[in-house]
Amino acid sequence: MELEKLINDDIKQTMLARDARKLEALRAIKAALLLEKTGKDLSWNGEIPEEIELKLLQKLVKMRRESAELYKNQNRLDLAEEELYQAGIIEKYLPAQMDESEVENIIRVVISETGAQSIKDMGKVMGASTKKLAGKADNKTISEIVKRLLGS
Numbered sequence: 001m002e003l004e005k006l007i008n009d010d011i012k013q014t015m016l017a018r019d020a021r022k023l024e025a026l027r028a029i030k031a032a033l034l035l036e037k038t039g040k041d042l043s044w045n046g047e048i049p050e051e052i053e054l055k056l057l058q059k060l061v062k063m064r065r066e067s068a069e070l071y072k073n074q075n076r077l078d079l080a081e082e083e084l085y086q087a088g089i090i091e092k093y094l095p096a097q098m099d100e101s102e103v104e105n106i107i108r109v110v111i112s113e114t115g116a117q118s119i120k121d122m123g124k125v126m127g128a129s130t131k132k133l134a135g136k137a138d139n140k141t142i143s144e145i146v147k148r149l150l151g152s
Helices: 002-017 020-037 050-073 077-091 100-114 119-132 139-150
Strands: none
Touching: 002 020, 002 050, 020 050, 020 077, 050 077, 100 119, 100 139, 119 139
C-alpha cells in the first residue's frame, strides 16, 4: 500500500512538472498495481503485500528491458531508448540491487544450509535464494551464480 501512495504522489508531482515521459512509466506502475489489487487473490483486504509489489516492479522492468532489446535488434533505437528510460524510472522504486559478490556470498550460505552438492540440487538452492534475495537481485543473476557454484 505504501508503494501505491508513493506512486500516486509522484504522479501528481510529475503532472505538475509536465513530464510526459516519466508520467507514462508511473501510470504503467499504477495500472499494474490496480490489476494486481483487483485480481484473483482477494485475501489481501485491498492491500498488496510488499513481496508481491517487488515482483510486480521487477516484472515491469524485465518487460521493458526485453522490449528495448527487441527494438535494438530491429534498429528502432528511438523506441529502445524510451523503454530503457521507463525501466530506469521503475527501478527507482525497487530496493538497491546487490552486487554480484554479495549475492554470491548469500548463495554460498544457502548452499551450506540446504546441503546442496551438485547441480541436481539447484531447485532447492534457487527456491531459498530467491526468497532471501527478493527484490535485491534478479533471478537471472542468481541462477548464473548457483550454476557456477554447483558446478554445472
